[in-house]
Each structure stands twice: as C-alpha cells, then as structure tokens.
Amino acid sequence: MARAARLPRMMVSMSVSEQMIAEVQPLIPALRRYARAMLRHREDADDLVQDVLERALAAWSSRRRSASLRAWLFTILHNLALDRLRRRSRRGIDATIDSVPEQWLAQPAAQERAIEQQDVLTQLASLPEDQRAVLLLVSVEDLSYAEAAAVLDVPLGTVMSRLSRARERLRRQMDKGAPVNAALRVVR
Amino acid sequence: MSDEPITEADLQAHVDGRLPPEHDAAVRAWLAAHPEEASRIQAYRSQAMGLRQALSGIADEPLPAGLDLRMRAQGRAPWTTLRPIAAAACAAGLLLAGGAGGWALRGQDVVPRAGTAALAREAVSNYAVYASDTARPVELAAAQKGALDSWFSQRLARPIRAPDLQAAGLTLIGGRLAATEHGAAALYLYQDRAGRRLAVYLRPMEVEGTDRMKPRREGSVAGWTWADDGLGFGVFGTAPDSDLHGAANMVRSQLTRL
Numbered sequence: 001m002a003r004a005a006r007l008p009r010m011m012v013s014m015s016v017s018e019q020m021i022a023e024v025q026p027l028i029p030a031l032r033r034y035a036r037a038m039l040r041h042r043e044d045a046d047d048l049v050q051d052v053l054e055r056a057l058a059a060w061s062s063r064r065r066s067a068s069l070r071a072w073l074f075t076i077l078h079n080l081a082l083d084r085l086r087r088r089s090r091r092g093i094d095a096t097i098d099s100v101p102e103q104w105l106a107q108p109a110a111q112e113r114a115i116e117q118q119d120v121l122t123q124l125a126s127l128p129e130d131q132r133a134v135l136l137l138v139s140v141e142d143l144s145y146a147e148a149a150a151v152l153d154v155p156l157g158t159v160m161s162r163l164s165r166a167r168e169r170l171r172r173q174m175d176k177g178a179p180v181n182a183a184l185r186v187v188r
Numbered sequence: 189m190s191d192e193p194i195t196e197a198d199l200q201a202h203v204d205g206r207l208p209p210e211h212d213a214a215v216r217a218w219l220a221a222h223p224e225e226a227s228r229i230q231a232y233r234s235q236a237m238g239l240r241q242a243l244s245g246i247a248d249e250p251l252p253a254g255l256d257l258r259m260r261a262q263g264r265a266p267w268t269t270l271r272p273i274a275a276a277a278c279a280a281g282l283l284l285a286g287g288a289g290g291w292a293l294r295g296q297d298v299v300p301r302a303g304t305a306a307l308a309r310e311a312v313s314n315y316a317v318y319a320s321d322t323a324r325p326v327e328l329a330a331a332q333k334g335a336l337d338s339w340f341s342q343r344l345a346r347p348i349r350a351p352d353l354q355a356a357g358l359t360l361i362g363g364r365l366a367a368t369e370h371g372a373a374a375l376y377l378y379q380d381r382a383g384r385r386l387a388v389y390l391r392p393m394e395v396e397g398t399d400r401m402k403p404r405r406e407g408s409v410a411g412w413t414w415a416d417d418g419l420g421f422g423v424f425g426t427a428p429d430s431d432l433h434g435a436a437n438m439v440r441s442q443l444t445r446l
Binding site: 018021024025028029030032033036037046047048049050051053054080083084086087090091117118120121124135136138139140144145157160161163164167168170171174 | 196197199200201203204206228231232235236238239240241242243246247248249251252254255256257258261320322323382383384408
C-alpha cells in the first residue's frame with residue numbers, strides 16, 4: 001500500500017485553523033492512550049500520534065463533515081498502528097518491546113492497585129491485535145459499536161463477535177493468572 | 189419483551205450500558221435467572237473497569253510539546269520537536285534487528301572513504317535513517333516526481349530520473365537529497381506491497397567511476413552497487429536477495445548508459 005503523499009511542512013502549518021485545533025486538541029489524550037495501549041512503547045506511541053496529527057491536518061479540508069471526528073482520527077491512528085506493529089513483527093523485535101506495563105504506563109499506581117492493573121494490561125497484551133483493538137475502542141475509548149466498526153473497517157456483527165471473543169479470552173486468562181497458551185492447553 | 193430471545197450481542201451491549209432501558213431490564217431479568225451467565229457478564233464488567241482504570245493515567249499525562257497543537261499554532265513548538273529521538277530510535281531498532289552481522293568490512297582497519305564501497309556505506313546509512321521514517325521519509329513525494337528529477341539533475345549536474353520499478357511491484361514514494369563527503373547524493377525511496385522499502389542511491393564518483401555490480405550487506409540491509417561513466421549507483425533494502433538483485437538490474441538497465 002503506497003503511503004499518502006505528505007504535504008510540505010509550510011502548507012500544513014498554514015492550514016492549521018483555530019477551529020480545527022479547538023476540535024482536535026481535546027481528543028489527543030485519548031489518541032495517545034490508544035496508541036500506547038496498542039504499541040506498548042511510550043516514544044513509539046507518541047511518534048505515532050504525531051504522525052496521525054500531521055495527516056489529519058493535511059487532510060482536514062477533505063474529511064467528511066457528517067462523520068464523527070473521533071472515529072475519523074481513530075481510523076487513521078488504528079491503521080498506522082497496525083502498520084507499525086507489522087513492521088515490528090517483520091523485524092522480529094516485538095519481543096523486545098516493553099512487555100512490562102510499568103515501563104510504558106503513566107505514573108506507577110499505588111502498590112496494591114499497581115499489581116492488579118499490570119495484570120490486566122499484561123493479559124490484554126497477549127490478546128490478538130484485532131481483539132485488543134476492539135476491546136480498547138469500546139471499553140476504554142467508549143466509541144459506539146458503529147464507530148468501532150468504521151475504525152476497524154468491519155461489519156457491526158464482526159465488532160460484536162470480536163468483542164465477545166476478546167472478553168471471554170481475557171476472562172479465562174485472568175482466571176488462570178497466565179496467558180492462555182495453546183500448546184499448554186493441549187497438554188492439559 | 190421477555191419472550192424475545194436474549195442474544196450474545198445483547199449481553200455485550202448490556203456490559204457496555206448501551207441498551208435502551210426497557211431492553212436492558214429484560215436482559216437483567218434473564219441474567220437473574222441464569223446465574224452462570226450473570227457471573228460471566230459481571231467478569232466482563234469488572235474487566236472493562238480494570239482496563240479503564242489501568243489506562244486512565246496516560247490520558248492525564250501533560251501533552252509533550254510535539255503533540256500540543258495549541259503550542260504549535262503559537263509557533264512555540266515546531267513539528268520536529270519529537271522527531272529526532274523517534275527517528276533515532278527507529279534506526280536503532282532497524283540496526284538491532286540486523287543482529288550481530290556487522291559491516292562486511294569491519295574486520296579491515298580502513299573504513300572505505302571512496303569508491304563503491306564508500307557509496308554502499310552511505311546508502312545503508314541513509315536507508316537506516318530514512319526508510320524507517322514513517323513521518324517524513326522523503327522531502328519530495330512521488331506526486332512531484334518531475335520536480336524531484338530536475339532537482340537531482342541540477343544538484344548532481346547530470347540528467348537523473350527516477351527509475352520505474354512497477355514491474356517489480358515497487359512504487360516510488362519520493363526522494364531526498366543526502367549529504368556525503370563527495371557532495372550531494374540523490375536518494376529515491378520505493379515501497380512494495382508488503383510495505384518493505386527500497387532505496388535507489390546515486391552520486392558522482394571521483395574514483396572507481398566505472399565498477400561492476402557488487403553485492404553488499406550490512407546487518408539486515410543488503411543490496412548492490414555499481415558505477416558507470418562517473419556516476420555511482422546503490423540499490424538497497426531488506427527484501428530477499430533475489431528481489432534486490434532483480435530491482436538492481438532493472439535500475440541498471442534504465443539508468444546506465446551502456
């Protein structure tokens with residue numbers, strides 16, 4: 001897939017209007033959160049969000065006014081996040097990316113909550129990408145099912161079935177206290 | 189209402205609090221009669237809450253200057269604020285992925301400073317920095333190919349044009365000028381359907397103005413160099429060797445005055 005051509009820097013900054021900033025700025029924290037939860041790497045995630053903002057600014061005038069701005073931004077973000085994850089796995093460096101949430105989380109939580117939170121994030125990290133994405137978009141980012149379907153580019157029914165599978169898998173893992181390992185399950 | 193079957197989608201929507209009140213009441217009634225399902229649904233609810241709590245801190249972090257549109261609009265934070273670190277991290281990642289396989293000439297005492305060996309070194313460095321850059325891998329995009337070609341032709345003081353590698357499944361992304369000890373070099377970047385990038389690198393040669401095609405490799409980046417009539421060529425990427433060789437031959441047949 002060819003990358004969208006980038007506008008030279010000057011043209012981008014000239015198109016930055018007050019109104020656009022007012023609409024996009026409040027959504028940036030959520031974009032960072034989704035990016036970091038998907039990539040599990042602080043700098044990589046912020047770099048990704050910057051990429052999203054640049055593209056959004058460049059395409060601002062051509063976006064469909066009727067569509068939800070949030071869904072539009074998350075669509076750009078999600079696709080770029082998948083690109084990065086694929087590139088990473090091609091390079092075989094996914095294993096070196098922070099598997100310990102405390103390295104990419106914000107400030108460490110209080111001790112007892114920290115363990116709980118790291119547990120749920122560690123389990124989340126072991127879900128397949130598409131399940132992780134739907135769970136984050138719906139449960140954490142509070143996108144409507146229709147918005148999530150638009151972001152993931154799948155039918156609504158697929159959102160519902162993925163959501164169901166993601167939750168069930170996460171529940172089983174949390175019950176076991178370890179990621180479900182296909183090989184282990186066979187042995188047992 | 190109660191004779192309508194409760195679907196799994198209803199249960200999920202109940203977890204997310206997205207059912208109309210009437211319908212939600214029906215689901216709650218059904219769950220009251222199915223305790224096992226009720227405990228599963230309860231687990232999903234606490235899971236969602238756990239995720240929200242665990243991740244809420246990220247959204248509360250102050251925005252770095254590079255991501256703050258307001259600051260940027262006031263001109264206090266250029267777009268590049270965040271970039272240098274990230275680009276360096278990317279390049280490091282690329283080299284890391286290359287593993288222990290170092291530069292083929294590392295065993296020798298002398299780093300090549302001229303000839304196609306030096307050109308190979310430059311091309312690989314440029315590939316490491318720019319091919320992995322998702323933000324601005326090129327200065328001029330493929331849409332401005334005409335401007336790109338004439339810019340390169342002017343800087344390299346000879347006619348230069350981007351080879352057409354569509355037949356090898358490679359689409360031109362664009363290009364940028366690179367600085368070398370030997371003056372300006374031209375870097376064209378291509379991308380295949382798998383997202384792998386390929387660099388075509390050209391610069392004038394003071395020595396080895398004519399050199400045969402030679403395979404080169406540094407870590408995970410491999411390719412070919414040659415020189416013809418004072419112009420040096422490098423074709424580098426992370427694709428399989430046979431693909432790289434095919435692309436290099438294609439570049440050569442289009443760009444060298446044989």
